[in-house]
Amino acid sequence: MDKKYSILFDEVSIGSCVIKNRFAMAPMGPLGLGDSEGGFNQRGIDYYVERAKGGTGLIITGVTFVDNDIEKHDMPNCPCSTHTPVHFIRTAREMTEKIHAYGSKVFLQLSGGFGRVTIPTNLGEHPPVAPSPIPHRWLDKTCRPLTKEEIRRIVVQFGKGAYNAKRAGFDGVQIHAVHEGYLLDQFAISMFNNRTDEYGGSLENRLRFAREVLEEIKNTCGSDFPVTLRYSVKSFIKDWRKGGLPGEEFEEKGRDIEEGIEAAKLLVEYGYDALDVDVGSYDAWWWSHPPMYQEKGLYIPYAKMVKEAVNVPVICAGRMDNPDLASDAVRDGACDIVSLGRPLLADPDYVNKLKAGDTASIRPCLSCHEGCMGRIQEYSALNCAVNPQACRESAERLIPTQHKKKVLIVGGGVSGCEAARVLALRGHEPIVYEKTGRLGGNLIPGGVPSFKEDDHALVAWYENELKKLNVEVHLNTELDAHDVINFDADVVIVATGSKPKVFSLGEGPLYTAQDVLLGKVDIGNDVVIIGGGLVGCETALWLKDMGKNVTIVEALPKLLAVNGPLCHANSEMLKELIPFKGIRTITSAKATAYDGKVLKVNTPDGDIDIAADTVILAVGYAPSDSLYKEVEDEIPNVYLIGDAGNVSNIMYAIWNAFEVAKNID
Structure with missing residues (x-):
């Protein structure tokens, strides 16, 4: 101690x-x-x-x-x-x-x-x-x-x-x-x-x-x-x-x-x-x-x-x-x-x-x-996002395998890491391939704001657990369908995650929230975020705390309309923090054009122009499932897990992986 x-x-x-x-x-x-x-x-x-x-x-x-x-x-x-x-x-x-x-x-x-x-x-x-x-x-x-x-x-x-x-x-x-x-x-x-x-x-x-x-x-x-x-x-x-x-003056x-x-x-x-x-x-x-x-x-x-x-x-x-x-x-x-x-x-x-x-x-x-x-x-059910066994300790207890298998895991995001951890604990031989230079997937950009520090702590925990369990991990290595088919694995798990949705609005450049969070973009002073979901709102808070002038443009009538189940404590605080911090929001609105200086937005009250040095897209994610589609008919035992199968949240990425990995035998 x-x-x-x-x-x-x-x-x-x-x-x-x-x-x-x-x-x-x-x-x-x-x-x-x-x-x-x-x-x-x-x-x-x-x-x-x-x-x-x-x-x-x-x-x-x-x-x-x-x-x-x-x-x-x-x-x-x-x-x-x-x-x-x-x-x-x-x-x-x-x-x-x-x-x-x-x-x-x-x-x-x-x-x-x-x-x-x-x-x-x-x-x-x-x-x-x-x-x-x-x-x-x-x-x-x-x-x-x-x-x-x-x-x-x-x-x-x-x-x-x-x-x-x-x-x-x-x-x-x-x-x-x-x-x-x-x-x-x-x-x-x-x-x-x-x-x-x-x-x-x-x-x-x-x-x-x-x-x-x-x-x-x-x-x-x-x-x-x-x-x-x-x-x-x-x-x-x-x-x-x-x-x-916090920090607000009001009458109690x-x-x-x-x-x-x-x-x-x-x-x-x-x-x-x-x-x-x-x-x-x-x-x-x-x-x-x-x-x-x-x-x-x-x-x-x-x-x-x-x-x-x-x-x-x-x-x-x-x-x-x-x-x-x-x-x-x-x-x-x-x-x-x-x-x-x-x-x-x-x-x-x-x-x-x-x-x-x-x-x-x-x-x-x-x-x-x-x-x-x-x-x-x-x-009406108590559980835990990062611990699928919480409140299900006996039902989800891991059973050692009697038939050790070599399991290829393509993707080192949270779902791939959880699958590798569970498989190793049960006595299988998982091998992880990650195309980037580190494990963590979308938790890496997601954990950049200071209030999301525990996302990075979870990545560090997975790195430590996989090291303790002697899991073979290959970074900076992208596998294609040929590699996967010829890998000679008993089981293949595709955990290739998701990628941000993108579109064009004219000549001006649009950047994903992921690239902005990872420091790949020079951010100007006047920033517009297209998308008022969880990623858009949290990115807006982060940028506002950096001193930027931030506007959120959301197509739906309210912020956080499609995220869930978010606890009211989280969603209500985030909704209240946006105006409290001085972040402008325009709902029921659609961005129509951007020339690099001005973003044109259609609103219920007519078209408006917003000065924008930087326009950020936070309009959701799409599954990265192309590899799975290429190999699913060529390999008898192949699973698609996490965001690659269905874009959701950290909890379901982890739970998905746990469920599959605990039942491979």
Whole structure:
């Protein structure tokens, strides 16, 4: 272990619970990990146990509901400790015993409900509830206010849920949450709580629900049973469904820092044993679920404010995967425990690898949200873009081959690299040929902007993994159909990726975003990007940060219209950053001509001229599948994977390759 990280491996206590190191697994929605009776299914058990096996000191489960009557949830959805208690205890006990075998502790996260922020795919036909008749976050609906009798029922259910958790072997619970604008937080924030009874008005009244939950659990489970709280010290709400951006001046409509610190003190005074601190809300989702456009360690300053105000342990998550940043945060007194969410989806062995000094082997999280929140919001399924085995540890476990085969892989992009890695792990002999001077494919230009640094980190990870596995890699070598047919391979995988779509608009030169990002183009001051998808918008941000005058011309009525599933945190932040940074956008528009100085654009309001030193095309990619078409009828065992087969995103390129490579035998 590097000595500078030793502080991360000190023991730490939450109440009576002693944790072997300062790492916690942050709670993430366990969609797909529960069964129809409210227990943990085998995928859920395997998922949490794998992170304990990987060295994480404290596992905090994703949200589990305590009530399924007042705010109904379709089953199976998330686990529910009160739905069928005997069944929940039976499945959860199996999980906690396995987690304890690795010396880790585990807390069950208990939720009283989502209220106005329930994601529509999880809401079904059930009416949303809230403290008051306020607008739903996603739907054009007004929430139904809870009665005092319903509040009391939820409080009692918390006690029952915690009792069942204790019986099941959990070492404590975390309350979900005076955080992110969930139901308890809606009661705590005056913007959402217009009640005139004892649950509304003063801060103490607005925190009454959270206080009664704690008291019920302590009365039921004993004062020495740890109860922690997920807590947001600031909401970043400008208005209904409108969030503030980093560096933006605005009037806070939710909880400001002053009230946030006061509330933290009260919550600890009530008896909460630790605060799991972040900032944000569903109205400013890019704070609660930070995409790559947010800085790493973005919660550290807020956690430190809370830490200086309370005398219980503070947990801090929020892009904390850089161990230098994490150890500095603990050493500086900003937090006691470092919480890793998506980084543990990407690599369940993060903690053990760090302890062993093998940081190069830690598979990086891209903060892309494609496999986690993107799939949760669209398909109610938790996964990971860069780790196809996340939440499918047993189902996707690699089985060693009994028939070693020589596999030719044409293309060293992310799909080709993943195929080679999986094949080598299973005992095959993959050989990679890449026509350029390095592995990585489209991740190389894609990772040029500073906010996409983890794309390049993923490339470095693949380079390291293939080297460790002794995979034969040939760079600067392009194979043609004759080479492939005569290679004498048992299996051929074509992973030749995709190429940017191009067209002409007259005499003026047009450049692809890829060439611009790779530094192959002299960029003028006035830049127009044709295409407002993900590549166009991210390139625009990068150029604007370089001081360029940038305009986006998009044929569709809005930006990011064809990308998906993008998590709302990513897409909404990117859409808000474009005008905030001063990038001009022209939608429902078509570029018609360019002479090298002026771009002519047809808009719904007529034709306009835009001064342009440089015009960049970001209008999508086309599969590079010509090699495959030449060889598919000449070779019996040939596969087409990644963008070469279907242009998509990093997640599907990796998943595609994993699926094919794990089944070659």
